[in-house]
Amino acid sequence: MQLIYNIKAFWLLLILFSFALQVVASNEINLNTLSTDELLQLADEKRSSDYILASKIIDRLDKIPSSLSDNQSAYLAYLKAYRHSFQSEYDQAISLLNSLQNNNSDISIKYRSIGMLINLYANRQDWHNGILQITKLISLTPQIKNKELVQASNISVAIFYNQLAQYQHALDYLDKIKSIIDGNLRDKCIISQQRLLAKLRLLLNEYEVIKSDANLLHQDIKKGLSVCQTAEAKLFINILHTYQAELYLTDKQPEKVITALLPRLNDIKSVQYPILVTLTYNLLAQAYWQLGDTTNTEKYAHLALENDVTSTDSFQTVTTKHLLYQLAEHKGDYKKAFELHKEYSLAKQKVNDEEQAKELAFQLASQKDFANKTEIKTLTRANDILTNEQSLSEQQQENSLLLLVLLLTVVGLGVTWGYKTWLSQQKLKQLTECDDLTQVHSRRHFIALAQQTINQCQVEKKPLTCLVFDLDRFKKINDNFGHHTGDAVLKEVANTCKQVCRPTDILGRLGGEEFAIILPNCELLMGEDLANKCREKIAQINYDNLGLIEPITASFGITCVDVSGFELNKLLADADDAMYSAKQHGRNCVQSYK
Numbered sequence: 001m002q003l004i005y006n007i008k009a010f011w012l013l014l015i016l017f018s019f020a021l022q023v024v025a026s027n028e029i030n031l032n033t034l035s036t037d038e039l040l041q042l043a044d045e046k047r048s049s050d051y052i053l054a055s056k057i058i059d060r061l062d063k064i065p066s067s068l069s070d071n072q073s074a075y076l077a078y079l080k081a082y083r084h085s086f087q088s089e090y091d092q093a094i095s096l097l098n099s100l101q102n103n104n105s106d107i108s109i110k111y112r113s114i115g116m117l118i119n120l121y122a123n124r125q126d127w128h129n130g131i132l133q134i135t136k137l138i139s140l141t142p143q144i145k146n147k148e149l150v151q152a153s154n155i156s157v158a159i160f161y162n163q164l165a166q167y168q169h170a171l172d173y174l175d176k177i178k179s180i181i182d183g184n185l186r187d188k189c190i191i192s193q194q195r196l197l198a199k200l201r202l203l204l205n206e207y208e209v210i211k212s213d214a215n216l217l218h219q220d221i222k223k224g225l226s227v228c229q230t231a232e233a234k235l236f237i238n239i240l241h242t243y244q245a246e247l248y249l250t251d252k253q254p255e256k257v258i259t260a261l262l263p264r265l266n267d268i269k270s271v272q273y274p275i276l277v278t279l280t281y282n283l284l285a286q287a288y289w290q291l292g293d294t295t296n297t298e299k300y301a302h303l304a305l306e307n308d309v310t311s312t313d314s315f316q317t318v319t320t321k322h323l324l325y326q327l328a329e330h331k332g333d334y335k336k337a338f339e340l341h342k343e344y345s346l347a348k349q350k351v352n353d354e355e356q357a358k359e360l361a362f363q364l365a366s367q368k369d370f371a372n373k374t375e376i377k378t379l380t381r382a383n384d385i386l387t388n389e390q391s392l393s394e395q396q397q398e399n400s401l402l403l404l405v406l407l408l409t410v411v412g413l414g415v416t417w418g419y420k421t422w423l424s425q426q427k428l429k430q431l432t433e434c435d436d437l438t439q440v441h442s443r444r445h446f447i448a449l450a451q452q453t454i455n456q457c458q459v460e461k462k463p464l465t466c467l468v469f470d471l472d473r474f475k476k477i478n479d480n481f482g483h484h485t486g487d488a489v490l491k492e493v494a495n496t497c498k499q500v501c502r503p504t505d506i507l508g509r510l511g512g513e514e515f516a517i518i519l520p521n522c523e524l525l526m527g528e529d530l531a532n533k534c535r536e537k538i539a540q541i542n543y544d545n546l547g548l549i550e551p552i553t554a555s556f557g558i559t560c561v562d563v564s565g566f567e568l569n570k571l572l573a574d575a576d577d578a579m580y581s582a583k584q585h586g587r588n589c590v591q592s593y594k
């Protein structure tokens, strides 16, 4: 079979290959001499090492459905689902695996089907259903005696959580794999790589990377490298080298990035995993940028862009576009810089949206899980109470009074459950609607509110103005004073603008140090006034407590519905263009879109 290298399916294929049971190669097998159970077993063993033989067995058994027992039919359905996944027929695979959940098949087949469903849902970024399957898997695990099976599912769950950017959860699952099955070097290497990935992301998500933590991670990566070298897993060895490089880059050691990656470039290309190649080019481009070598920055950024054949890993696209934008600006090619800045903003928005969708799916699933657990607890308690009530009635002891008390308890439990669910819903609402750091509207919520307000103004034929602003040279604050200081500045700025805004204005954080305000019932002139007020107040903020002496300023872009129309995207894009022109006009000013 010609296997087309599908980037999205990379982790799925990896799992399909890695969890196939290990068998001794069999030369000529006479299928006619084997019983149905033996045939199923053989197809299972050979499903990835000898796909053609496994497929032949599946077809043969598929022709005699009536002679199969329920368990044998379920086993066959599982193998057919595996074959569909292998052929990228994900819908068919998912539908077969889901139907296996609803019949009375063998528990290990059910368990394995859930494991495969988790990978398939991750592959199509259906986080919500993936998490629901994980909950099912957890509830079945105590009944599974086969350690190898449990280990394989824990690895699948960890990979899922890493893809979902829930790195701490991924680590928790990897920690569950205490006894790694002897001899399975490849599993050891995957476990190690997934653990390092989670640790690296957790570390780099911290705004200030602590040096001793980075050093510890460097040592862990070295250990991971030796595990993967023993397993001769070339792909993973190269992935681990990029983790090293990422750490060096964060630590502003560009020479080490180049020494770690440049000599491996051919090796990296030879594993034919495009995301890894793009990542390597990007890391090299960033290293050269740190060194001030614009020729090589440009060379590797362009290579990254040419190689970036995927839209699934758009984080890489954001990095490349940002570098190219900086390069154009550095060269004084402002027209090109302007275009590239637009492309960079779009790519960044896409990544932000994807990240928020992941977080939302995770929060929703956690909340549903919490509600289910509480409901079960409440019902169990209520059941206990009713059982007590029955025995009491038999004893005929002051039952009316007790019954009243019991009823009140049931009602009380119901109210508590309802209250807890309401509280968790409020928490979830707050989490998705509010930006964690600045406490203004999150980007997603801002867009929803802004759209409603624009629609209303359009219906009522009222004016509306849109502002976008971005802090000036904010990177320097982070670089010179640390991210904690940068965060404190962002909070102050958001708070200051909140106070200038009217109650009906909508202030949101679009991402990073970029904010937007929608001003309903507001003509352009009045909007310019408000923008200037915000700008002045921002520049007047006193940061003595943070040790900052220089004022921090912001550049504002503004447009209104008379100029840009009632489309939110157009309003934001035009205000963003005007903001960019404010940057070109020396920053700390307000520019209107023309």
Ligand SMILES: Nc1nc2c(ncn2[C@@H]2O[C@H](COP(=O)(O)OP(=O)(O)OP(=O)(O)O)[C@@H](O)[C@H]2O)c(=O)[nH]1
Pocket (backbone or CB within 6 Å): 207, 437, 470, 471, 472, 473, 474, 475, 476, 478, 482, 483, 484, 485, 486, 487, 490, 511, 512, 513, 583, 587
């Ligand atoms: N502290 C902190 N920094 C952030 C956050 N989000 C983005 N940043 C940083 O904001 C900086 C933005 O830098 P650039 O896009 O180069 O822009 P700039 O330095 O403000 O320069 P101009 O916009 O051209 O004036 C980067 O260093 C980001 O790491 C955040 O939530 N907290």
